[in-house]
Amino acid sequence: xxxxxxxxxxxxxxxxxxxxxxxxxxxxxxxxxxxxxxxxxxxxxxxxxxxxxxxxxxxxxxxxxxxxxxxxxxxxxxxxxxxxxxxxxxxxxxxxxxxxxxxxxxxxxxxxxxxxxxxxxxxxxxxxxxxxxxxxxxxxxxxxxxxx
Amino acid sequence: xxxxxxxxxxxxxxxxxxxxxxxxxxxxxxxxxxxxxxxxxxxxxxxxxxxxxxxxxxxxxxxxxxxxxxxxxxxxxxxxxxxxxxxxxxxxxxxxxxxxxxxxxxxxxxxxxxxxxxxxxxxxxxxxxxxxxxxxxxxxxxxxxxxxxxxxxxxxxxxxxxxxxxxxxxxxxxxxxxxxxxxxxxxxxxxxxxxxxxxxxxxxxxxxxxxxxxxxxxxxxxxxxxxxxxxxxxxxxxxxxxxxxxxxxxxxxxxxxxxxxxxxxxxxxxxxxxxxxxxxxxxxxxxxxxxxxxxxxxxxxxxxxxxxxxxxxxxxxxxxxxxxxxxxxxxxxxxxxxxxxxxxxxxxxxxxxxxxxxxxxxxxxxxxxxxxxxxxxxxxxxxxxxxxxxxxxxxxxxxxxxxxxxxxxxxxxxxxxxxxxxxxxxxxxxxxxxxxxxxxxxxxxxxxxxxxxxxxxxxxxxxxxxxxxxxxxxxxxxxxxxxxxxxxxxxxxxxxxxxxxxxxxxxxxxxxxxxxxxxxxxxxxxxxxxxxxxxxxxxxxxxxxxxxxxxxxxxxxxxxxxxxxxxxxxxxxxxxxxxxxxxxxxxxxxxxxxxxxxxxxxxxxxxxxxxxxxxxxxxxxxxxxxxxxxxxxxxxxxxxxxxxxxxxxxx
Numbered sequence: 182x183x184x185x186x187x188x189x190x191x192x193x194x195x196x197x198x199x200x201x202x203x204x205x206x207x208x209x210x211x212x213x214x215x216x217x218x219x220x221x222x223x224x225x226x227x228x229x230x231x232x233x234x235x236x237x238x239x240x241x242x243x244x245x246x247x248x249x250x251x252x253x254x255x256x257x258x259x260x261x262x263x264x265x266x267x268x269x270x271x272x273x274x275x276x277x278x279x280x281x282x283x284x285x286x287x288x289x290x291x292x293x294x295x296x297x298x299x300x301x302x303x304x305x306x307x308x309x310x311x312x313x314x315x316x317x318x319x320x321x322x323x324x325x326x327x328x329x
Numbered sequence: 330x331x332x333x334x335x336x337x338x339x340x341x342x343x344x345x346x347x348x349x350x351x352x353x354x355x356x357x358x359x360x361x362x363x364x365x366x367x368x369x370x371x372x373x374x375x376x377x378x379x380x381x382x383x384x385x386x387x388x389x390x391x392x393x394x395x396x397x398x399x400x401x402x403x404x405x406x407x408x409x410x411x412x413x414x415x416x417x418x419x420x421x422x423x424x425x426x427x428x429x430x431x432x433x434x435x436x437x438x439x440x441x442x443x444x445x446x447x448x449x450x451x452x453x454x455x456x457x458x459x460x461x462x463x464x465x466x467x468x469x470x471x472x473x474x475x476x477x478x479x480x481x482x483x484x485x486x487x488x489x490x491x492x493x494x495x496x497x498x499x500x501x502x503x504x505x506x507x508x509x510x511x512x513x514x515x516x517x518x519x520x521x522x523x524x525x526x527x528x529x530x531x532x533x534x535x536x537x538x539x540x541x542x543x544x545x546x547x548x549x550x551x552x553x554x555x556x557x558x559x560x561x562x563x564x565x566x567x568x569x570x571x572x573x574x575x576x577x578x579x580x581x582x583x584x585x586x587x588x589x590x591x592x593x594x595x596x597x598x599x600x601x602x603x604x605x606x607x608x609x610x611x612x613x614x615x616x617x618x619x620x621x622x623x624x625x626x627x628x629x630x631x632x633x634x635x636x637x638x639x640x641x642x643x644x645x646x647x648x649x650x651x652x653x654x655x656x657x658x659x660x661x662x663x664x665x666x667x668x669x670x671x672x673x674x675x676x677x678x679x680x681x682x683x684x685x686x687x688x689x690x691x692x693x694x695x696x697x698x699x700x701x702x703x704x705x706x707x708x709x710x711x712x713x714x715x716x717x718x719x720x721x722x723x724x725x726x727x728x729x730x731x732x733x734x735x736x737x738x739x740x741x742x743x744x745x746x747x748x749x750x751x752x753x754x755x756x757x758x759x760x761x762x763x764x765x766x767x768x769x770x771x772x773x774x775x776x777x778x779x780x781x782x783x784x785x786x787x788x789x790x791x792x793x794x795x796x797x798x799x800x801x802x803x804x805x806x807x808x809x810x811x812x813x814x815x816x817x818x819x820x821x822x823x824x825x826x827x828x829x830x831x832x833x834x835x836x837x838x839x840x841x842x843x844x845x846x847x848x849x850x851x852x853x854x855x856x857x858x859x860x861x862x863x864x865x866x867x868x869x870x871x872x873x874x875x876x877x878x879x880x881x882x883x884x885x886x887x888x889x890x891x892x893x894x895x896x897x898x899x900x901x902x903x904x905x906x907x908x909x910x911x912x913x914x915x916x917x918x919x920x921x922x923x924x925x926x927x928x929x930x931x932x933x934x935x936x937x938x939x940x941x942x943x944x945x946x947x948x949x950x951x952x953x954x955x956x957x958x959x960x961x962x963x964x965x966x967x968x969x970x971x972x973x974x975x976x977x978x979x980x
Contacts, residue, residue, distance in 0.1 A: 218711035
């Protein structure tokens with residue numbers, strides 16, 4: 182082979198190897214860090230895995246926001262019109278958190294059956310409902326207003 | 330009345346844009362000089378009309394014209410004047426108008442500052458920009474009109490601007506970001522014009538370089554401002570979230586960075602030309618993709634406002650048309666572009682190629698992570714990609730990129746002798762290692778391997794930059810005289826790259842060396858946190874112009890230095906929204922950050938305390954990068970009149 186061609190072949194092979202390693206890395210990392218979304222009724226039906234980072238969402242049931250003995254721990258119940266799920270959170274709730282409002286929490290489902298949240302998202306627009314929550318509510322037959 | 334005039338001006342601008350996108354292009358094909366010469370005035374008129382329209386909307390905000398739906402929804406009579414003006418871009422319709430003002434502004438700037446370019450090339454560039462402006466003007470007029478009236482039943486007062494946006498950072502963040510985003514349309518238009526012309530040479534790269542650099546500077550500042558704003562305004566001290574909207578602005582930044590590097594190679598050495606053109610097309614396409622992500626509301630994000638599927642669909646179609654036609658043009662005409670320069674394996678060209686490859690890989694990482702949830706959404710599965718994905722994968726491509734940076738910038742074009750490279754690299758390595766050891770011994774011992782690696786890379790970059798200065802000033806009568814001879818673009822390179830190193834230190838130390846604590850805190854109590862003694866001095870009720878607030882007063886004792894931090898929980902009168910305003914003491918090596926949580930019982934509150942190590946270095950790095958970009962723009966080379974030969978070749 183001519184040296185020029187050899188160089189080009191080498192360059193192409195190196196690039197291909199680089200690209201495939203890159204794609205493999207990205208896909209592996211992606212599959213490990215995807216957070217699936219579950220409705221409270223999915224959780225009740227046992228569809229959601231335990232001790233794996235997932236997202237749950239629903240409406241915060243009024244009157245369920247409580248503090249534990251350690252006042253920094255807070256718990257509340259979310260609902261999708263079929264099932265309830267208790268969410269515990271050891272941090273400051275977002276400013277826009279309100280009873281009756283849709284929220285999305287990221288965290289893990291524990292063996293005791295409650296959801297230990299590492300973050301709680303409430304949108305900065307009061308009239309906004311996270312799309313996942315809106316769809317979950319629609320699917321479980323809850324009337325949803327203000328969506329699109 | 331003013332609102333109607335503003336609306337009318339926007340409609341007129343639309344028609345001007347339609348003509349400006351067809352006639353000069355037509356003229357450039359059929360050698361009609363009258364049509365070619367229309368391009369410049371048309372661009373100026375477009376900008377004038379859109380600007381009047383924009384001022385009309387600002388006026389409506391200033392005089393509290395709540396008959397205008399957009400004003401009623403996003404302003405409030407008691408809002409301070411500065412915020413009334415920035416409320417113009419506080420939501421979807423107005424920020425699209427700002428986008429258009431900036432787009433036509435860039436066109437007008439091209440029209441004014443391209444006297445040395447051939448008329449035909451300018452006509453084509455401006456026509457391409459007019460096509461983009463037709464797309465956005467029609468988007469604004471047909472789907473997002475900010476001038477709609479609420480007559481006859483209009484509210485007596487507005488619903489107030491989102492409290493998160495009532496802030497200085499927000500006044501300036503969107504304009505800078507858009508200046509950057511939209512500024513890449515100039516590079517895009519230059520690339521398309523060159524493809525239409527069928528010939529690309531170093532003159533083309535020289536023309537588009539200062540524009541691309543300018544856009545890059547704006548985007549860099551815009552992203553940094555957004556990060557700074559999120560840091561102090563969202564109340565929990567995060568400075569980057571890998572949020573889809575942040576990624577949307579970061580993706581064009583990555584390819585834009587690749588573009589300014591490869592433009593240099595194309596201009597000086599005539600290499601990678603078709604790749605450069607491709608990057609110019611890609612960068613603006615990513616700006617449009619970003620607009621789609623932000624505007625369509627398809628993604629759950631802290632900042633996506635529009636939840637209107639029609640708007641999303643419109644931008645998606647527009648994006649499709651732009652990308653497909655640009656790529657088609659590239660496929661058919663790009664092959665005509667021949668790179669002329671030859672280079673050896675060990676040369677600046679090869680390292681720039683690596684720079685580009687790694688930046689594009691980094692882009693793909695972000696792109697995958699951002700679009701994957703969108704694609705799955707189409708299959709009816711709700712997922713999200715967590716930030717661990719980005720934090721894990723991104724450094725895999727960025728660390729090698731930064732390592733190579735420490736070599737690439739001082740290599741010769743074409744060919745660098747291997748023995749010389751090894752010798753210089755060894756010297757730089759020795760300096761970098763000594764710096765690292767000294768820093769880690771006296772200042773900090775770093776928490777983990779990744780911090781060690783990163784800190785080494787930062788020391789490596791800084792050492793290579795200083796070594797380069799020392800080498801470049803070795804000859805000549807004196808060091809000072811030699812320093813003065815170095816060109817603006819050299820200093821631009823130095824500043825921008827040192828910015829990267831400084832930012833890297835900030836990112837690493839704020840992630841590994843910060844501490845935070847959530848505590849139950851009652852007035853009168855004192856809490857000892859590391860070397861800080863924090864006393865809760867009580868709560869006060871405060872009246873703001875459009876809010877009431879509970880203000881916590883904290884006295885912080887740091888060694889012998891005492892200072893007070895005020896952090897507030899505000900309730901905005903019109904919307905009833907609650908907002909946390911953190912108390913921050915900014916410092917060169919650390920920020921003390923206290924934010925008020927919630928009342929826990931009748932006495933105590935939950936209070937969050939952060940010590941953010943070296944966090945300011947992140948934005949300091951961005952400022953250095955922006956200074957670097959500015960210095961490069963001012964390089965004399967761009968202002969010289971081009972030789973006539975180059976000009977003729979290019980068109």
